[in-house]
Amino acid sequence: MGTSVGIGFSMRKNPVEAGHEAARSALEQAGVARPDFVMVFATVGYHQQRLIAAIREATAGAPLCGCSGEGIIAQQDVAESNFAVGVMAIASDELRFAIASISGIGEGGDVAGQRLAEKIAPLVAPDSRAFFLLADGLAFDFDPFVAAFEGGLAPPARLPIFGGLAADNWASRKTYQYHDDQVLSDGACCVVMSGKGQVAWGINHGCVPVGTKRTITRSKGNIIYEIDGVAALEVLKEYLDEEWAIKWNKATLNLCLGFKTPEHLRQGYEEYFIRYITDKDDRDGSVTIQSDVAEGTELWIVRRDKELMMNGLRSIPRQIKEQLCGDPPKFVLQFECMGRGRVVFKEQERMDLVQSLQRDLGGKVPWLGFYTYGEIGPIRKYNCFHNFTSVVTVVY
Incomplete structure (x- = not known):
């Protein structure tokens, strides 16, 4: 058969x-x-x-x-x-x-x-x-x-x-x-x-950086509290439009986080791993992604590129x-x-x-x-x- x-x-x-x-x-x-x-x-x-x-x-x-x-x-x-x-x-x-x-x-x-x-x-x-x-x-x-x-x-x-x-x-x-x-x-x-x-x-992902390298300075598990010593949400506001507070999902459609691809995976992948920002906490300014991240990790703010x-x-x-x-x-x-x-x-x-x-x-x-x-x-x-x-x- x-x-x-x-x-x-x-x-x-x-x-x-x-x-x-x-x-x-x-x-x-x-x-x-x-x-x-x-x-x-x-x-x-x-x-x-x-x-x-x-x-x-x-x-x-x-x-x-x-x-x-x-x-x-x-x-x-x-x-x-x-x-x-x-x-x-x-x-x-x-x-x-x-x-x-x-x-x-x-x-x-x-x-x-x-x-x-x-x-x-x-x-x-x-x-x-x-x-x-x-x-x-x-x-x-x-x-x-x-x-x-x-x-x-x-x-x-x-x-x-x-x-x-x-x-x-x-x-x-x-x-x-x-x-x-x-x-x-x-x-x-x-x-x-x-x-x-x-x-x-x-x-394939097709995303490109829109800013300079940054560093996670406080995190726990998959929650990022601070980037470069500043509340993560405050850093991201620089890249978000005015509707971010009431339409979070829509505001983050074009914006995500890029992490350098580990050395052992470089030959089989692109330069960055991409992480969507799934949630935020207005009380402490933290954001949540779908995998764990350690303090001291370098990151880039990235966006989608239609042609890529x-x-x-x-x-x-x-x-x-x-x-x-x-x-x-x-x-x-x-x-x-x-x-x-x-x-x-x-x-x-x-x-x-x-x-x-x-x-x-x-x-x-x-x-x-x-x-x-x-x-x-x-x-x-x-x-x-x-x-x-x-x-x-x-x-x-």
């Missing part, structure tokens, strides 16, 4: 109708009645439980994993709205997919990483190839999570991790993670992919083709930062960029993705967290 993959998409507003339409389209394209695994990305306008129940019904209860996104990227569709759902249905005698999930990741990244590792460890086999991780973008701290997660697995089980953080259409109130019939919040879902397959990927982003997206197929060595892709998963969607590109531009990627990697390759609150993808052999970035993952 090999591997059959189908993609379905719907923008119907009724969750049952949308779930059925997307799932049935995916099954029809895959040419199967019951898949071995289902991946789902959806936006948050739906009643999430009804949507997932409809997809589970249409796919005969096949194992399901996924999350909510700011928007959905599918085979011929890019939609950033409250009502959009994409379904990938996979039937294969070459690949196996095992899923696990946890809730309560806001209790601490280290605790969450250890708990998920305990659930994942029995599912990892000698032929396991990759993890796909989907977590709540409002509660996730990557560095302690990945340290505990990898520390809880035997060395042979430390696989490359790909994925994205669940989003909620800029509301920053509640995101969702899907595991079979469950709809979680403050949770994380993980897929272990095993069997006769390999993974190739490409990563477009050129960077075009470079991703070249990165991937070097790894494929001519082998045909089975399917593609794309994890795209929500700061690289409609806030930068017009609808036709977004569609043109996605279709250009699809043409370069094979126009008929099954393709599903979502706009995230953070992206996960390896640089060389190190699992890394990214912001304002595109991570395109190809299974072949």
